[in-house]
Amino acid sequence: MLENLCTLPLSADLFTQVLHPTKPLLTVGLANGRVESFRLPSEEDEGISSSNSGKGLIKSVWSTHRHKGSCRYLAYSHDGEALYSAGTDSVVKHFSPETGVVISKIGLPPRNSGATTTDCPAILHALSPQTLLLGTDSGGLYIFDLRENGSLNPKPVRKHVPHADYISSITPLPASSESTSGFPKQWVSTGGTTLAVTDLRAGIVATSEDQEDELLCSTIIPSGLGPKRMRNNAVVAVGTGGGILTLWDRGAWDDQQERIYIAGGKSKRDGDSLDAIVKVPDELGWGKKVVVGVGDGSMAVVDLKRREVQAVLKHDEVEGVAALTFDYQNRLISGGGRTVKVWAESGIDEEEDAEEVATAIKRTADSDDSDQDDDSGSEDERPKKQAKKRKGSKGVQSRTVAFPGLD
Numbered sequence: 223m224l225e226n227l228c229t230l231p232l233s234a235d236l237f238t239q240v241l242h243p244t245k246p247l248l249t250v251g252l253a254n255g256r257v258e259s260f261r262l263p264s265e266e267d268e269g270i271s272s273s274n275s276g277k278g279l280i281k282s283v284w285s286t287h288r289h290k291g292s293c294r295y296l297a298y299s300h301d302g303e304a305l306y307s308a309g310t311d312s313v314v315k316h317f318s319p320e321t322g323v324v325i326s327k328i329g330l331p332p333r334n335s336g337a338t339t340t341d342c343p344a345i346l347h348a349l350s351p352q353t354l355l356l357g358t359d360s361g362g363l364y365i366f367d368l369r370e371n372g373s374l375n376p377k378p379v380r381k382h383v384p385h386a387d388y389i390s391s392i393t394p395l396p397a398s399s400e401s402t403s404g405f406p407k408q409w410v411s412t413g414g415t416t417l418a419v420t421d422l423r424a425g426i427v428a429t430s431e432d433q434e435d436e437l438l439c440s441t442i443i444p445s446g447l448g449p450k451r452m453r454n455n456a457v458v459a460v461g462t463g464g465g466i467l468t469l470w471d472r473g474a475w476d477d478q479q480e481r482i483y484i485a486g487g488k489s490k491r492d493g494d495s496l497d498a499i500v501k502v503p504d505e506l507g508w509g510k511k512v513v514v515g516v517g518d519g520s521m522a523v524v525d526l527k528r529r530e531v532q533a534v535l536k537h538d539e540v541e542g543v544a545a546l547t548f549d550y551q552n553r554l555i556s557g558g559g560r561t562v563k564v565w566a567e568s569g570i571d572e573e574e575d576a577e578e579v580a581t582a583i584k585r586t587a588d589s590d591d592s593d594q595d596d597d598s599g600s601e602d603e604r605p606k607k608q609a610k611k612r613k614g615s616k617g618v619q620s621r622t623v624a625f626p627g628l629d
Contacts, residue, residue: 223523223532223533223535223567223568224523224533224535224554224565224566224567224568225565225566225567225568226535226563226564226565227553227563227564227565227566228280228563228564229561229562229563230260230280230561230562230563230564231560231561232250232252232258232560232561232562233252233254233256233258233560234252234253234254234256234560235252235253235541235559235560236250236251236252236253236544236545236557236558236559236560236561236562237251237252237253237292237293237294237295237544238250238251238293238294238295238296238544238545239251239296239545239547239555239557239562240296240297240298240305240547241298241547241548241549241550241555242298242302242319242550243298243300243301243302243550244302244550245302245550246261246262246263246264246549246550246551247259247260247261247262247283247319247320248260248261248262248280248549248555248562249296249305249319250296250557250562251288251292251293251294251295251296251307252292252293253292253293254287254292255287255288255289255290255291255292255293255309255311256285256286256287256288256293257285257286257288257289257293257296257307257322258282258284258285258286259282259283259284259285259319259322260280260281260282260283261280261281261283262280262549262553262564263279263280264551265551280564283320283322284321284322285322286322288307288309288315289307289309289310289311289313289315290309290310290311291309291310291311292309292310293307293308293309294308294309294310294342294343294344294345295307295308295343295344295345295346296346297346297347297348297354298319298348299348299351299368299372300348300350300351301351302319303319303372304316304317304318304319304325304372305317305318305319306346306348306354306374307346308343308344308345308346308356309343310342312329312330312340312341312342312343313327313328313329313330314327314328314329314330314343314346314356314366314374315327316372316373316374325372325373326373326374327374328366328374328375328376329376330342330343330356330358330364331377331378333360333362341358341359341360341362342358342359342360343356343357343358343359344357344358344359344388344389344390345357345389345390345391345392347392347394347409348368349394349405349406349409349422350403350405350406351368351372351405352367352368352369353365353366353367353368353422354366354368354374355392355409356378357388357389357392357411357413358388358389359388360383360388361383361384361385361386361387361388361389361413361414362381362382362383362389363381363382363383363384363389363411363420364378364380364381365378365379365380365381365382365422366378366379367379380425382420382425382426384411384413384416384418384420384426384429385411385412385413385414385416385418386413386414386416387413387414387415388413388414389411389412389413390412390413390436390437390438390439391410391411391412391437391438391439391440391460392409392410392411393409393410393411393440393441393442393458394406394408394409394410394442395408395409395410395419395442395456395472396442396444396456407421407422407423408420408421408422408427410440410442410458410470412437412438412439412440412460413437414436414437415432415433415434415435415436415437416429416430416431416432416433416437417429417430417433417437417440417458417460417470417475418430418475419475428475428476429475430470430475430476430477430478431476431477433462433468433477433478435462435463435464435466436462436463436464436495437460437461437462437463437468438461438462438463438495438496438497439460439461439496439497439498439499439514439515440458440459440460440461440499441458441459441499441500441501441512442456442457442458442459442501443456443457443458443459443501443510443512443526444456446510446527447469447510447526447527448471448472449471449479452471455471455472455473456471456472457469457470457471457472457526458470458472459499459512459526460478461484461495461496461497461498461499461514462495462496463493463495463496464493464495465483465484465485465493465494465495465496465516466481466482466483466484466493466496467481467482467483467484467496467499467512467514467524468480468481468482469481469482469526480529482524482526482529482530482531484496484514484516484522484524484531485516485517485518485520485522494516494517494518494542495516495517495542496514496515496516496517497515497516497517497542497543497544498514498515498543498544498545498546499512499513499514499515499546500512500513500546500547500548500554502523502548503548503552505552506552506567509525509527510525510526510527511523511524511525511526511532512524512526513546513554514546515537515542515543515544515545515546515556515558516542516543517542517543518542519536519537519538519539519540519541519542519543519558519559520534520535520536520537520543521534521535521536521537521543521546521556522534523535535565537556537558537561537563538558538559538561540559541558541559541560541561542558542559543556543557543558544557544558544559545557545558553565553566554566
């Protein structure tokens, strides 16, 4: 299934991570406000025959204290030419992914016309080359225009409030066949105990019933999982605070259609939260699968067709998994606590790898500038999705980490 190639130590707790769409660049946002960028080994490196062989180095590219407080979220532009960060200082910055130098920055407006305090950003997403979405702790969602060379316009185009609590995920819905640009115009968001669908022009078009459980992460499977006679209908997979993965058919947004038990207990309080999720790339040939990051530090590989957990991997013994992404070479990057890990296919047959196979309870049915601020960041602030407290502190290690096989 997957094997761990290396572990990258971080200087503070991880809040967010992002990968360049076409280059081996990993950028992380930390609880102390720092943003750091690393170059992962790649098949294009001189003298490296295979980046999955363990022959390579993770190298630090740049590091800066980007925000006062914590860096809450990072997002790439569609072409990978720009990076955006949002922090607890209510500032959004636009900078170069190669150098980290800031190009433009804005402060968030007040929560409402009668308020003097600004809202705190929770999530960023570049919907298209012209549009940046920003969700906040209060459940607000701002739409910013990026048409001036990717620079941020301080005045949002519009604002919606799809949720009563902080927005935990944004998942674009595939563009319709009538679309001329090919870019999404609608997206699914989760916040508190509800799911909502928002249209770029029409605003909020659907809101789910109260799910009585926190909805924390989401991803989309564009086709192949829909109900009978509608197999090409998209399905959104949503992770909950109670350890249950819920499936939602596109167009039926009132309520979830199915549930897969990943880390659920006898009650919602007993289950471990599902804090991160990523769709397995089609190029790997695994079928309709996702990898889910759990609050106990494990990662579950879930077969959505069989509605079961196929394998369980371990990111950390104590810290929950805060972020999961696949890079352009189809390697899984997991982040949580003060570590980031790189995973690749092991080449071991699934039947031989029986120790990793886990069973799941399922319910079947008919059918997601190098800034000169001071260094007084919020080291103690924890990512909102992480339910587990730190039991011990890991020491900070070298910034360059060798893959197995090199001294």
